[in-house]
Amino acid sequence: MYESLKTPFTPPASLEEIQQHVETYFDVVSSSTEVHGSIPIYLYRIEKEVHTKQPFKRLLADVREKDYTVFLQKGDTSEYLRIIAVPSIRQPRSVIRGQKEAVNDVKERMIGEKEKRKEAGDQLPTWTIVSLLLTLVTITFAGYLLTSAFGEFSTIPLILTIFFYVLSLFSIILFHELGHMIASKMHGIETTYPIFLPGLPTIGGSFGAYIREKEPPVNRDELLDIGLMGPVFGFIVAMIVTVVGILLSKPNSNGNSLSSLPLPLLYQYLSQVLRPATGNLNYHPIAFAGWVGFLITGLNLLPASQLDGGHVSRALFKGKIHRILTYVIIGILLLVGLYLMAFLLFFITRGRHPPPLDDVSPLTTKRKIFAVLSWLLVVLTFPPLQFSTLSTF
Template identity: 35%
Template sequence: MYFYDKPYDFYQIRQVIETEFFSEREFLNPITSTPTFLILKEPKIKNVEDAFDSILEQFADLNLLPFLRTPTLLELDMLGEAAEKGKYYSLLIVPKPQEEIQPENIKLNIILFVCTLISVFFAAWLYFIFLGADPLNMNTQFNSIFKLLPILIGYGLSILSILGLHELGHMAACRMHKTRTSWPYFIPLPMPPLGTMGAIIKQKGLVKNRNELFDIGLFGPLVGFLVTCIVLSVGLYLTEPITTADYVTFMNILYPYLPRELVELWVLVLLTTPQLPLMPIFYILDPIFFPGTITYNFYARSVAPILLPDVIIFFHPLAFAAWVGLLLTALNMLPFGQLDGGHVSRAVFGDVGFTINISGIPRRIELYKIIGLISLGIIFYISPVFGFIVLVLSRGISHPGPLNDVSPISKKRKFFFFIFLTIIALSFPLGTLWVFF
């Protein structure tokens, strides 16, 4: 539903535009049926960003929204022979969507948060019992729920802190740029080892420019990654290596009728079985917390991994919570659709692309879409399940972009883009999850 329900007044629209820009041609777009103005790239006095902000405020009084874009070939054809590539911007005018400002109902947010809390605890309980807990320090505690409960609470709160602060980072960026947004919607996934697929927020306002879009996409992963690093460091600090002899002795106590040789063979099979792949940041922190060892797989380390190692390391639950946080952060940072990485990619590359002819019809292919398709292939390589989930959550490969899509991001944001890429590199699992998902 829109405020604007009357014919477009081209004269009034042109008056607003020409307060800041030189308008060369105006027409009704044959595809979108919206007023389109071809304007010179150089504004009259201000820079492009300030000039656009000025007309944005003026159009708000008319219940209209301007979109500043690179002109298409069809739009340039409207100028005929006078068209010079790279000389014009396209300014599309659309009705302003009606903003129904109502008291926010957070009942659904609370219900999903509670469901996710239960889901995370349930998945953690299943995981630590059947898959990956330290047997010497934890298996003896499973007989008592009161001894197990602190472990589950620590794990669950770590996961929810990583995800919750990630979304609060997005909210902070939105509030900084005066863009309305919802509270986080957590997504429960009652299956080990994750327990959740993260959280999302609903953005209720339009993004003005690429700087704002970049900030909204970056702040969440940046905050989430910093929290994850803290959780990971604490988890690795609490992780205690177990000698293989103690582990084999413990397994002999649990299974007294099995020969020791068979138990040792079982331990060797355990250590050579495919495990959840680690992220590069684990390998970076290994020498700090476990000097003298090399990473072998998710559970065990050894200087001679082909043989039965002298020391086995079972990660503390907080370290595994950090692994889950890193995985969800890495997936969300891939530059696809409207994921966080999609926002950043769209902000950095804009609508840069090239045009190809398909059956005589010119089709424009943007660079961010090509990068997005490559990212989607990587996601499906890691896990087809995650690939389908990403397709649903990202709402397709396209991204609408900000209102002003021609002003590039600032220099300091280009620096933060390299930080963004570094976080992806440190968080991405070095292997596939096909065995597990």
């Protein structure tokens, strides 16, 4: 793959030049160079300090002007930390986990960098548009199925009910992704456009969407912000949609397919408060959009792998604890019958969760509280589903 590298790589700065910047903010004990292939990686052993977050951010800003990126990690002993400096020729979502991975990442980015960026820039908007259209089709068909079932209880034309269902569910998905994009923008991280995921019409018509960050977050604070703001934005819209949908629902002794599903605790509470003593409800399609929104929120906030909740978990805990939590969540998903979700999590868990550049500085106390509250949101929004139950739609 790398045969085209005919000449040794010339680093944009020397070990000593980068060390001058490191010494501005940290006490350097020793330094060394490791050459992997033709890529020199600079290693600096520094004294362990209590406050590393702001000094590291300033150091990162300095060395980026030298076309370098630095990483702050735990050292080989408890008394020291380690800074790794690598040439920062970037590629979307390049996350360096260690010395070997750093070398491979730099090599890949050196080869055809401009061509890759141009190709990615041409393809991404196309995939966004195609995925958007497909998702709108599947959501619309789901709206048709739900509206037909609601039929006799509707006071507006069928096509308008379908439109409001599509608007409701798509708004939840869109605001979820906007939350991620806004958090990334706040921290100066570029993102791709969202790719929408069409789903089975019988379970709402969409599996959500995703975006990618073009570079890793600087520290755990940024990692948590990016992971958490998406579900929070989506949840707020899902709450509004659910309230409107329940208010539009009609009493019916038999109820409908949504009545037979296990409802999230928060959904049950809203139904009892907004429609007390009405018995079974024939839930409006908009109410079902809210139910799907709660499901998307609950699933995404599970503290596992690279889900949004996984980002929160990785920001809060060490990598080992994060991996243990992931396998616990996979086991729980198997117990409640979400076999496909469990398989997907197991598949993407084979690799490590990419750490932030600064994997040493802890979260702020405020963010730790938000992380714990996100688990409460999982309890409130996540229904114990089984695929056999979903087949009733």
